[in-house]
Amino acid sequence: MKALPIIAAGLAALAASLAQAQYPDRPIKLIVPWAAGGDTDVIYRTFAPLMQKALGGTIVVANVGGASGTKGAKEAQSSPPDGYTIFAVHDSIHSTYYTGVADVNYTDFEPICLVSSTPSIVTASPKTPWTDMKSLLADAKARPGQITVGATLGSTSHFFPAMVEQAAGIKFKYVSYEGTAPRMNALLGGHIDLAESNLTQKGKADAGQLKFLAIASDKRLPEVPNVPTLKELGIDVEYAVNRGLLAPKGTPRAALDKLRAACAAGARDAGFPEAMKKHGTLVRYLDPAAYTAFLQRNDKENKDLAKELGMLKR
Amino acid sequence: MFELLGAGLADIVQLKYLTALLTGCLIGVVGGALPGITITMTVIVVLPFTFGLEPLQGLATMIGVYVGGETGGLITSCLLGIPGKPSAVATTFDGFPMARKGEPGRALWLGIWASIFGGLLGAVFLVATTGPLAAIALAFGPWEYFSLFLLALSMVAGLVESSLAKGLVSGALGCVVTILGNDPVLGQERLTLGIPFLSGGIPFLPVLIGVFAFAQIMQDVERMGGAAKALEAVDRGVNLAVSHLKVILEILSRPFLLLWSTFIGLAIGVLPAIGGSAANMLAYDQAKKFSRHPERFGTGTPEGIIASESSNNANVAGSLVTIMAFGIPGDAVTAVMLGALTVHGIQSGPLFISQHATLAYGMFAAYIVAHGLVLLLLLPGVRWMLRIVTIPKSMLFPVVLVLCTIGAYALNNTMDNVYVLLVFGVFGYAMVKFRFPLAPFILGVILGDQIEINLIRAIMTDPNPWLFLTRPISGGLIAASVASLAFSIWQHYRHRARVAEADADF
Amino acid sequence: MRRDAIAGLAVAAASLFLFWLTLGLEKSALVPVGPGFYPRIVLGVTIALSLWLVISGLWTKQDKAPKKERLNYALVALQFGIFGLYVGALPFLGFRLATALYTAAANATLDPPRGARGWGRVLLLAVLTAFLSHLVFERYLQVLLPRGSWTGF
Missing domain, CATH: 1.10.287 (Helix Hairpins)
Structure with a gap:
């Protein structure tokens, strides 16, 4: 039995030398910390093949959902930093860290690049009387703490309405609806009044099943020219869910460089913006240096926000 | 609706879906025919393969397994007197005597054709009611869902086993599993018992796989000695020739029996988590009660075969209605389907049929087409099935458990789920040994989180607890669950002397 | 009871x-x-x-006299044990190696092989199960299986 570890070590060394010879020589696991079919999953299932082309290896999307996206984050953090595990991140990593849901933060990873940005939209149930953002605000001022908002508590869909709350000086009542799909069901059935959504729900808005009240981008989007921005309405909130790729800290330089180059090539692929449009998402590429700065700024903003909302646990 | 169904049929006959469906049917027929391999286990084995497929491909495969399994189970029931699965038990009562009286072909094909008719009648119900029921379900707020889940649990706990207390404890234990590790509302850790992998909570699929696979396999292992005996030699020369027209007429000349058995199958299927094993016994029992010649039952009467087989295939349609309209699994097989949907990111529930119309009608179409495919497989293949049942279990079981392991691992790509599989494998076997029913436990594991989430949502929306009773649908559902508990208490008193403890099936 | x-x-x-x-x-x-x-x-x-x-x-005072049936609990315990070892070994040995060992062990204990033919059956089943399932899942179904941290295989 003593021979086994030795043989194993030998095999491992052999495998390691092979791996160094030609990275990637086996499929790379891209951990998406959310269920399949969600926005993040859909975006990366579109992006992975484009990145693959430049990388010359296979990327397999592995959904590790659960616990507000922190289960996958933990899994990615504890994976061997060999370049064969990468992590699909979005802004919730900061908020779940500061609200104390998880111990994983972006500093446990090496940035690869930022891929996309999805502006948030204030969305109302068709059973509500509001015709636009103004009537919502008036109603909210008249009935503080009575308008129900569905949200994944402590995550982006909670932070966004909370920012609107602060900027407009109103008060909502939050009800836990984790995930976009259950939130949209509840909006349709009139079980909640408001929720954050994005352009992926445009079809339902066009069919009158949902009402888009205002968008949190800096200017109106051509897809929904009739939806005003919050800024136009005097609410100084700009919010989007930003998605990027990270690798576990300690990933070899050579592998990182290859991944970064492939990510850049994938994001610049001519077909990518068109494909993303279908998912209500804008392509937003940032190189590793710019992405690092972005993460730092985002992290600070989230910390401040958590503090202002009374949710800061660290 | 008909255009959509037409489009669904046009989808499903495309090569990539048809291949998936046909493969599913074939695996189902084989799995159903193998004694000791239930349909639940077959569908568990198929699960990991569906991860890499398109959603409709994966679900078509599973539907194929389901339909094929319900039909395949009757082969061994009729010809060997061994039910291939619990939902074919009643088929042996008359199928085997008929075969021994020198009419094996008639027994077999009566069963097969009755399955097909029952299944297709079920399809009408499936297509017609799923949409309207889903529309009703959309009006369900958190209060209604909470009460509905409560009703499901109390019904299952009361109906499946002779001891109500055990059924209820079993269901409660299922809910206890879901409170461990992680609070589903905020994702905060709770009750992790210091075990790191518990911090994300326990997902239901590895629990289900572990409980069912090990409970079933280890019960067989118990009976295997040092020298495991293979199934006694099968007479492969048996003459199965029969006039199909005559058999079909024999079934259609009993329209009331066919319709009533189908109805029982559907009703049992729609009720959550009861499953085909109850359906075929109940239908058989009813057929006997309504028959002019009840004394002929058990001696090889065609009525017995028709009742049993039409009801267990209709049961499949009923289960599909529940899962597609409400997102609640009607039995373990649909619970695995629910898992497959979740893996593909599809939320089953009231919006399923409108948001994923192509997929939903594709599933309907798959269900209908599967019956034809099963028939095509069985016409030349029945004799071949007899050969397959002689595959030794000593080879089958390790392979099945390896596939269960892959299924658990691939679900979230972590070893954690494999550990869950092992722990609950042991736990499930222990439950069987203490004669606890498995069905309420699994339903508890599946619904526990949902019950909590809806309870918290209701409280967050409006803190008034009386809303659970004063909202009409919710109040009605609560009243129904109280009534169902009262009914099972009454029934248990009445039957106490008579009812022997049934083996845990499902 | x-x-x-x-x-x-x-x-x-x-x-x-x-x-x-x-x-x-x-x-x-x-x-x-x-x-x-x-x-x-x-x-x-x-x-x-x-x-x-x-x-x-x-x-309820009395258990119904249970049917006397000799059940092979030792074999059940053994099977659970072997499966437990398999699960424990998976992350270290990797899927292919661990599965081959497990399948061989489980098959050989469920139906002890006699003679070269019997061992041939055990070996064939083990190798086929491990490598065929790995091939199908990783190559065709895009399902990644555990890799061994000792073996990298």
């Missing part, structure tokens, strides 16, 4: 312990009832039901 009473007691004790643990849970700022609310309800109900089971188990 005595067995029911024992099972009921075990469930009640475990639930009581968990109930005690829920008392230490903090209330959260965002949810009015906190993470311990539902667990306490579930555990309370479980305790009540299992006590009912204990009482009804003691009330």
Whole structure:
């Protein structure tokens, strides 16, 4: 039995030398910390093949959902930093860290690049009387703490309405609806009044099943020219869910460089913006240096926000 | 609706879906025919393969397994007197005597054709009611869902086993599993018992796989000695020739029996988590009660075969209605389907049929087409099935458990789920040994989180607890669950002397 | 039945312990009832039901004389043991190696091979199961299987 570890070590060394010879020589696991079919999953299932082309290896999307996206984050953090595990991140990593849901933060990873940005939209149930953002605000001022908002508590869909709350000086009542799909069901059935959504729900808005009240981008989007921005309405909130790729800290330089180059090539692929449009998402590429700065700024903003909302646990 | 169904049929006959469906049917027929391999286990084995497929491909495969399994189970029931699965038990009562009286072909094909008719009648119900029921379900707020889940649990706990207390404890234990590790509302850790992998909570699929696979396999292992005996030699020369027209007429000349058995199958299927094993016994029992010649039952009467087989295939349609309209699994097989949907990111529930119309009608179409495919497989293949049942279990079981392991691992790509599989494998076997029913436990594991989430949502929306009773649908559902508990208490008193403890099936 | 009473007691004790643990849970700022609310309800109900089971188990005096059937519990324990080792070894040996070893061990213990033919069967089954399933899942179904941290294989 003593021979086994030795043989194993030998095999491992052999495998390691092979791996160094030609990275990637086996499929790379891209951990998406959310269920399949969600926005993040859909975006990366579109992006992975484009990145693959430049990388010359296979990327397999592995959904590790659960616990507000922190289960996958933990899994990615504890994976061997060999370049064969990468992590699909979005802004919730900061908020779940500061609200104390998880111990994983972006500093446990090496940035690869930022891929996309999805502006948030204030969305109302068709059973509500509001015709636009103004009537919502008036109603909210008249009935503080009575308008129900569905949200994944402590995550982006909670932070966004909370920012609107602060900027407009109103008060909502939050009800836990984790995930976009259950939130949209509840909006349709009139079980909640408001929720954050994005352009992926445009079809339902066009069919009158949902009402888009205002968008949190800096200017109106051509897809929904009739939806005003919050800024136009005097609410100084700009919010989007930003998605990027990270690798576990300690990933070899050579592998990182290859991944970064492939990510850049994938994001610049001519077909990518068109494909993303279908998912209500804008392509937003940032190189590793710019992405690092972005993460730092985002992290600070989230910390401040958590503090202002009374949710800061660290 | 008909255009959509037409489009669904046009989808499903495309090569990539048809291949998936046909493969599913074939695996189902084989799995159903193998004694000791239930349909639940077959569908568990198929699960990991569906991860890499398109959603409709994966679900078509599973539907194929389901339909094929319900039909395949009757082969061994009729010809060997061994039910291939619990939902074919009643088929042996008359199928085997008929075969021994020198009419094996008639027994077999009566069963097969009755399955097909029952299944297709079920399809009408499936297509017609799923949409309207889903529309009703959309009006369900958190209060209604909470009460509905409560009703499901109390019904299952009361109906499946002779001891109500055990059924209820079993269901409660299922809910206890879901409170461990992680609070589903905020994702905060709770009750992790210091075990790191518990911090994300326990997902239901590895629990289900572990409980069912090990409970079933280890019960067989118990009976295997040092020298495991293979199934006694099968007479492969048996003459199965029969006039199909005559058999079909024999079934259609009993329209009331066919319709009533189908109805029982559907009703049992729609009720959550009861499953085909109850359906075929109940239908058989009813057929006997309504028959002019009840004394002929058990001696090889065609009525017995028709009742049993039409009801267990209709049961499949009923289960599909529940899962597609409400997102609640009607039995373990649909619970695995629910898992497959979740893996593909599809939320089953009231919006399923409108948001994923192509997929939903594709599933309907798959269900209908599967019956034809099963028939095509069985016409030349029945004799071949007899050969397959002689595959030794000593080879089958390790392979099945390896596939269960892959299924658990691939679900979230972590070893954690494999550990869950092992722990609950042991736990499930222990439950069987203490004669606890498995069905309420699994339903508890599946619904526990949902019950909590809806309870918290209701409280967050409006803190008034009386809303659970004063909202009409919710109040009605609560009243129904109280009534169902009262009914099972009454029934248990009445039957106490008579009812022997049934083996845990499902 | 005595067995029911024992099972009921075990469930009640475990639930009581968990109930005690829920008392230490903090209330959260965002949810009015906190993470311990539902667990306490579930555990309370479980305790009540299992006590009912204990009482009804003691009330019903006699087990029906169980059918005398010799069951091979040693084999069951062995199979659980082998599977446990398999699960334990998976992350270290990797899927292919561990699966081949497991399949061989399980098959050989369920049906002890006699002669070269028997061992040939065990070997063939093990190699086929491990490598065929790996090939199908990783190559064609895009399902990644565990890799060994000792073997990298």
